[in-house]
Amino acid sequence: MIAAVAKAANHGKTWATKSNKPFAGFWKYLNTWPVAEKTKAHRTRAQAIADGDLTDWLGNCYADEFARKGAEAHAWSQQNMEDAEKKLQNKIGVLKLCLDVLQRWPPAKERYPQPEDQIRGVRPRLKNTKQHNWEWNSLIGRYRCARCCTSRERDKT
Numbered sequence: 001m002i003a004a005v006a007k008a009a010n011h012g013k014t015w016a017t018k019s020n021k022p023f024a025g026f027w028k029y030l031n032t033w034p035v036a037e038k039t040k041a042h043r044t045r046a047q048a049i050a051d052g053d054l055t056d057w058l059g060n061c062y063a064d065e066f067a068r069k070g071a072e073a074h075a076w077s078q079q080n081m082e083d084a085e086k087k088l089q090n091k092i093g094v095l096k097l098c099l100d101v102l103q104r105w106p107p108a109k110e111r112y113p114q115p116e117d118q119i120r121g122v123r124p125r126l127k128n129t130k131q132h133n134w135e136w137n138s139l140i141g142r143y144r145c146a147r148c149c150t151s152r153e154r155d156k157t
């Protein structure tokens, strides 16, 4: 995580805000671009002064302090944990239900027979019926077959 932050900071904004980068949304909102430098942790102030990098040591102290405060601010109680667990289980339940429905969903070919299937007789078309059933249709002023819907002037079979 820390290594990822340093990497993003060192690569610059264009790199860090690419859509495939994990914290692109975070980097996008920075107005001032940070400089990331690695520094030895767990040193005393005196050691840092002796090493000649008091600035980095101080920076590291601030980072530790803010990380601690952040963790405290978002500390979860046992109740929060249980609620979150229940919510997660509910979401998993919904997802399982969706998967179950999708698994039972008939394939498109079953739902919408293709012309091939119709020719093979899976879904015979009424048009192939030899006997017409002529009925007078006043709306179109013609006889219309009740089976295949073809129309003609006269009632002839």
Ligand SMILES: [Zn+2]
Residues within 6 Å of the ligand: 131, 132, 133, 145, 146, 147, 148, 149, 150
């Ligand atoms: Zn007909």
